[in-house]
Amino acid sequence: MTTTPTTRKTSQLLARLADQLDISDSHFEVAESRYQSVANWLARDASAVADRDSRIYPQGSFLLGTVVKPVSHVDEYDIDLVCEVAGSKLEWTQDEFKELIGAEIKAYARANNMNAPAKCGRRCWTLEYADGAQFHMDILPALPQDPQTKGWLRRLSVDSSQADLAIAITDDQEPTYRRLSNDWPQSNPRGFAEWFRQRSRPRVQVFAEAQISQVPQHRRRTVLQRVVQVLKRHRDRMFAEAEDGLAPISVIISTLAARAYQGEEDLVEAVAAVATNLLPQIVNEGGVYLVRNPVNPDENFADKWEDHPERREAFFTWAKQLRADFEPLAGEDNVQKFSESLRPVLGGRAVDEAVQTFEDRPGRVIYGAPMPVRLAPVDRFNLPHRQKPPWPAALRHTVSVVGEVTTNGRKQRFSSDGPVLPKHQSLSFRATTDPPVPRPIEVYWQVINTGDEATRAGGLRGGFDISKTAGVGGLHQNETTLYSGTHSIECFIVKDSVCVARSGPFVVNIQ
Known part of the structure; x- marks a missing residue:
């Protein structure tokens, strides 16, 4: 450039x-x-x-x-x-x-x-x-x-x-x-x-x-x-x-x-x-x-x-x-x-x-x-390895996700489908709900990887990972930029076995 x-x-x-x-x-x-x-x-x-x-x-x-x-x-x-x-x-x-x-x-x-x-x-x-x-x-x-x-x-x-x-x-x-x-x-x-x-x-x-x-x-x-x-x-x-x-x-x-x-x-x-x-x-x-x-x-x-x-x-x-x-x-x-x-x-x-x-x-x-x-x-991201949500949906809340990348010890926010990120960097995703969902809740994250590198490594994912931070007030998920390509992460909020909010895919581009 x-x-x-x-x-x-x-x-x-x-x-x-x-x-x-x-x-x-x-x-x-x-x-x-x-x-x-x-x-x-x-x-x-x-x-x-x-x-x-x-x-x-x-x-x-x-x-x-x-x-x-x-x-x-x-x-x-x-x-x-x-x-x-x-x-x-x-x-x-x-x-x-x-x-x-x-x-x-x-x-x-x-x-x-x-x-x-x-x-x-x-x-x-x-x-x-x-x-x-x-x-x-x-x-x-x-x-x-x-x-x-x-x-x-x-x-x-x-x-x-x-x-x-x-x-x-x-x-x-x-x-x-x-x-x-x-x-x-x-x-x-x-x-x-x-x-x-x-x-x-x-x-x-x-x-x-x-x-x-x-x-x-x-x-x-x-x-x-x-x-x-x-x-x-x-x-x-x-x-x-x-x-x-x-x-x-x-x-x-x-x-x-x-x-x-x-x-x-x-x-x-x-x-x-x-x-x-x-x-x-x-x-x-x-x-x-x-x-x-x-x-x-x-x-x-x-x-x-x-x-x-x-x-x-x-x-x-x-x-x-x-x-x-x-x-x-x-x-x-x-x-x-x-x-x-x-x-x-x-x-x-x-x-x-x-x-x-x-x-x-x-x-x-x-x-x-x-x-x-x-x-x-x-x-x-409607791909074969993307699992369908197992909960009935009654979407009464909205979820916003922000991403943060750590490079050389420096943290910087980035937007969905934004800049192309280098490999082997730490990522953190935080979600906020509007209006707030009354506790207790369960928070799940679905990561969907694409591309040859993720396929060869068996890392396409597509399932649902339960967040371990929901009970203490944090709605965040840590990931790493491992595979080249365009990938996504989505947040699901579940209360009483019903999905009450989902964020939509947050798109991550990796070099």
């Missing part, structure tokens, strides 16, 4: 500020745990889609890596998930397929004693969490798109690697919603993410006090991702008191920013350049404004502007203010003046926190190639 230092202190400060705007590790872990919990529910033996290849994966800002913290503590993170099930559009009507997935989501809400039942929206099912974690989850039922539609996208000059990821979705406003038809709405969140990644000129921004291989995947950001985060926070601040629907939508910001970005490696220069070149990316055809979807040129992300001209005016007003705020900062090298200029546009508290971390931990910014986005098929 080669690295290119960014030595401008103003760019380092803006990178620190963008890091402050990012989702916290604790919130990310909760989101990941809940997303995996839904995936496990859909993969269970009793699921209506258990006999089909299925996958759950994020879309939107969680997939693009452009999440920003809510401006207000009363606002929520919106976790957008796709539930893609192998099948054909001629097997169900849109209505039937949406209800098939909806029945599973509603059963999940009941089994987990959620305060509110799953809500049916125009395209998605929504789960509301009432535990102060600031989350709600939108789950989009989807099928793989048919070969004819993928071919049509390729003829529209969509790259094959992106067109092949297209999906068919449901929409209760479509005239064919209750009729068996091949005419379903389409979407392509993974194709869009791949296009965005290619536009990023993949170079990741992290801080020099940590080697890039030790930075969790969800904390790695390209310059373009940081640019979009800064733009979104500027929007959130500007429209904090505006009526609903006026704030520019994130997909338009992400699309235009990606098109305006020209590979600048200095973050301040990149934000200023994108702010300058944002509006010229919008096409005006006879008075109709177009922001074309790069992976479906037939779709206009700005189609609502024609019926709601106030939204178009709000976008243009915001884009002009963005340019006025950031264009003058491109040549500013005085950190104090720079930070004072940022306070009114990005928020005084965020700027103060960035300045504090910048002063406490000075260091240059480095860049390196990012890890690819990993998707999480729900059947990823």
